[in-house]
Amino acid sequence: MAAELVRAPVRIADAAAVRLLRPGDRVDILAATRVVASAVPVVAIPEQPDSPSAPASPEDNVLPSAAADAGGTDGALVVLAVPRRVAAALSGAAVSSPLAVALC
Numbered sequence: 001m002a003a004e005l006v007r008a009p010v011r012i013a014d015a016a017a018v019r020l021l022r023p024g025d026r027v028d029i030l031a032a033t034r035v036v037a038s039a040v041p042v043v044a045i046p047e048q049p050d051s052p053s054a055p056a057s058p059e060d061n062v063l064p065s066a067a068a069d070a071g072g073t074d075g076a077l078v079v080l081a082v083p084r085r086v087a088a089a090l091s092g093a094a095v096s097s098p099l100a101v102a103l104c
Contacts, residue, residue, distance in 0.1 A: 003083035007043055010090050011075045013098035018076035021045055026104040029080070031093035037086050039104050044079040075099075 010029060012018050021027065021042050029037040078101070082090065093099065 003085070005081045006084050006087050008080050008082050008087040008090055009046075009077055010080055010099060011077055011094065012101050013075045014100060015048065015074075015076035017101050018045060018048075018078050020103065021078060021101070027078075027080070028102040028104060029090060029093075030100040030102060031097040034093075036089050036093045036099070037080065037082055040080045040082050040086070042078055043081045046077050046079065048076050 012029075023042055023044055025042045026039045027037075027042060028035050028039065075098070080090075090099070
């Protein structure tokens with residue numbers, strides 16, 4: 001029986017690399033020195049929000065939010081079709097290391 005595929009959203013550290021991707025491409029996902037997912041298909045590339053703008057004036061003194069610093073807004077999102085166990089491995093790898101993509 002074939003492994004059930006799920007759609008896994010994955011944040012890639014290099015947003016410019018994600019801009020090279022198109023649905024249907026096959027990619028490897030790398031974390032530090034290991035391959036976490038191999039030759040998996042890209043199913044979607046969500047539209048990326050624009051970067052937060054700078055404060056309008058020096059008096060605004062707006063600092064980036066802790067949520068933006070803590071996780072999730074750097075890099076770019078890509079959605080992959082992977083077996084459920086690979087989705088779990090991707091999630092775990094993302095906690096300890098920025099993820100990178102290599103086109104196959």
